[in-house]
Amino acid sequence: MKSPLSPKHYLSEEIFALEQKNIFRKLWIFAGIKPALAAHNAFMTREIGGVPVLLQNCSGKIRAFENLCPHRLMPVQTEEFGQTPMRCVYHGWTFNPDGTVRTIPTERHLYNYDAETRQSMCMKQFAVHELGNMIFVCLDDNPLPFDDQFTPEFQEKVAEASMFFGPHAIHSNRRLDFNWKLMFENVIDYNHIPFIHPKSLLPAIPTFRHMFNNEKQEQPALAQISHGPEPVELHQLSFTRECFIDQQPYYWTKHAVKHYGRIDHYYNFYIYPNVNFTCVMGVAFPIQQYHPISAQKTQIRLTCPSVTVDNEYAKRHAANLRSVLLGEYRVMDEDFDALLAFQKAVHRDAPIMEQGHYESDLIAMAHVYKSLLNA
Amino acid sequence: MSHNPNQKICLIGLGQVYESIAADLHAYASPDTHWLFRPIGHVGLLESCADSVLSSIPQGVSLFVAVDGIALNYARMEIFVPAQERGLPMVNLIHKGACCSPDIQLGCNVWVGPGAVIDYQAEIGDNVMINPMARIDPQARIGNHGWIGRGASVGSCASLGSNCIIGDDVHIKAYTSIGKQCAIAQPGPWSQNITDGTFAEKSIWAPSRVIGEGYTFNTSCHAEESA
Numbered sequence: 001m002k003s004p005l006s007p008k009h010y011l012s013e014e015i016f017a018l019e020q021k022n023i024f025r026k027l028w029i030f031a032g033i034k035p036a037l038a039a040h041n042a043f044m045t046r047e048i049g050g051v052p053v054l055l056q057n058c059s060g061k062i063r064a065f066e067n068l069c070p071h072r073l074m075p076v077q078t079e080e081f082g083q084t085p086m087r088c089v090y091h092g093w094t095f096n097p098d099g100t101v102r103t104i105p106t107e108r109h110l111y112n113y114d115a116e117t118r119q120s121m122c123m124k125q126f127a128v129h130e131l132g133n134m135i136f137v138c139l140d141d142n143p144l145p146f147d148d149q150f151t152p153e154f155q156e157k158v159a160e161a162s163m164f165f166g167p168h169a170i171h172s173n174r175r176l177d178f179n180w181k182l183m184f185e186n187v188i189d190y191n192h193i194p195f196i197h198p199k200s201l202l203p204a205i206p207t208f209r210h211m212f213n214n215e216k217q218e219q220p221a222l223a224q225i226s227h228g229p230e231p232v233e234l235h236q237l238s239f240t241r242e243c244f245i246d247q248q249p250y251y252w253t254k255h256a257v258k259h260y261g262r263i264d265h266y267y268n269f270y271i272y273p274n275v276n277f278t279c280v281m282g283v284a285f286p287i288q289q290y291h292p293i294s295a296q297k298t299q300i301r302l303t304c305p306s307v308t309v310d311n312e313y314a315k316r317h318a319a320n321l322r323s324v325l326l327g328e329y330r331v332m333d334e335d336f337d338a339l340l341a342f343q344k345a346v347h348r349d350a351p352i353m354e355q356g357h358y359e360s361d362l363i364a365m366a367h368v369y370k371s372l373l374n375a
Numbered sequence: 376m377s378h379n380p381n382q383k384i385c386l387i388g389l390g391q392v393y394e395s396i397a398a399d400l401h402a403y404a405s406p407d408t409h410w411l412f413r414p415i416g417h418v419g420l421l422e423s424c425a426d427s428v429l430s431s432i433p434q435g436v437s438l439f440v441a442v443d444g445i446a447l448n449y450a451r452m453e454i455f456v457p458a459q460e461r462g463l464p465m466v467n468l469i470h471k472g473a474c475c476s477p478d479i480q481l482g483c484n485v486w487v488g489p490g491a492v493i494d495y496q497a498e499i500g501d502n503v504m505i506n507p508m509a510r511i512d513p514q515a516r517i518g519n520h521g522w523i524g525r526g527a528s529v530g531s532c533a534s535l536g537s538n539c540i541i542g543d544d545v546h547i548k549a550y551t552s553i554g555k556q557c558a559i560a561q562p563g564p565w566s567q568n569i570t571d572g573t574f575a576e577k578s579i580w581a582p583s584r585v586i587g588e589g590y591t592f593n594t595s596c597h598a599e600e601s602a
């Protein structure tokens with residue numbers, strides 16, 4: 001069947017602008033993890049929907065602001081992660097936990113604001129929702145009810161898994177020249193695994209290995225989202241999958257680790273629109289986020305939280321995360337090669353994709369995506 | 376090289392450093408040194424066996440803890456720290472084929488492999504493994520629990536925080552500052568100053584860094600509200 005999306009959805013800057021406005025500035029977007037902000041004045045900065053966003057721990061409460069000082073629109077926090085009060089580096093303005101201006105150095109001598117202006121000046125505050133150790137932000141003035149985007153069952157599962165995060169994570173960003181949707185579609189399209197990951201992922205996942213060898217084994221569910229003729233809704237686009245993984249645990253502190261779920265399972269939590277949160281063997285929790293930069297550029301934000309451990313030394317040894325990271329990179333690099341090739345080849349007049357039955361999830365997702373774009 | 380006659384040294388651990396020392400004992404101490412061995416079967420056993428292993432060491436015996444491998448550098452602390460807390464004497468093992476300037480400062484439980492060179496006024500912390508053919512240049516500083524890979528070098532006046540791993544054939548240039556808990560495993564020159572918890576190697580995207588308590592914030596830090 002024909003894909004609801006045409007090549008322009010992967011190429012057009014006009015469509016990208018619509019996505020930013022009607023998806024990334026409307027929906028709840030995963031913004032970061034709580035262990036990165038677990039102290040007063042700990043902060044992180046990033047961009048969502050083209051807007052600079054500051055997440056700051058204000059006396060234990062995590063708040064989100066537009067990261068712009070109302071004076072000269074300088075970013076209030078300039079580092080990606082850190083711990084300092086909200087104070088603009090340019091002219092020293094400081095801010096209250098609600099984003100209003102607290103103090104302005106030499107205010108009386110140099111600024112002379114009238115009372116109304118002075119009172120109205122603030123950093124714009126955004127809605128924040130904490131789901132376990134995952135933080136979501138909604139930039140819309142009238143935030144969508146969280147339950148409209150994620151079912152309570154899904155929320156419960158994500159919250160439970162994320163509560164196994166330890167105090168550290170390793171974080172990295174990488175820009176790549178392909179459309180952000182390709183990566184989210186790629187992680188849902190399990191049928192690429194035998195061809196793109198024959199040596200990395202395939203040997204570890206018996207379900208796909210047997211499928212590739214035409215052996216009659218348990219098949220992955222064809223459709224997680226769409227089960228019938230009813231129109232698919234937004235909250236159905238975020239869902240979980242799990243499968244058996246045939247790999248020896250590689251974590252040297254495994255004896256001291258508290259595991260999530262089954263140690264011989266691989267869990268996926270697909271968080272629409274752009275996050276693939278996984279749990280590998282109960283101890284590794286890579287979070288991949290496909291952050292759109294432009295129609296043909298994506299920032300891959302990879303955060304690998306540590307796991308909760310009892311071992312006193314292991315708690316301090318964030319370098320254990322290195323092995324998790326290396327495994328993720330290996331698989332993702334293989335995906336990137338394929339997606340970069342797609343983006344290089346696709347053009348405006350290219351034919352519409354012909355999708356098969358197993359891709360009904362992607363088709364359902366594309367329908368919802370188009371309705372969001374046109375909302 | 377230790378020259379104390381009738382010295383008793385107990386070698387504890389597992390991995391290549393352990394095996395390399397055990398296979399070449401005369402290169403580390405005088406022939407009349409009495410050696411005891413406490414091999415550990417698996418790295419996963421370190422935590423549970425630390426107490427019993429340390430209790431089994433007779434008085435008057437000095438220890439050397441050798442648990443190695445880049446990914447396991449931290450595991451060495453599971454024996455080293457309890458031994459240090461008990462006040463047990465620990466030795467440095469310097470291969471006779473290594474070359475160390477007489478004015479260097481060495482902590483305890485430092486291994487200097489064959490062919491390694493430590494130049495004048497270099498400062499090496501506790502529990503540091505300096506692999507064969509590595510070079511530590513004048514006035515370089517290496518923090519505790521470090522790992523300097525085979526053929527690697529740390530340039531003059533460069534400084535490494537604690538728990539740093541410098542991979543084989545990595546060359547830290549002079550005056551470079553590397554934070555604590557960093558891993559640089561990309562062979563070749565490295566001249567960039569990096570903050571705590573940064574990882575750099577060919578297969579890891581740059582920049583990759585550890586975030587969270589002790590890296591990007593401190594829970595004990597009462598950052599002053601600039602009122």
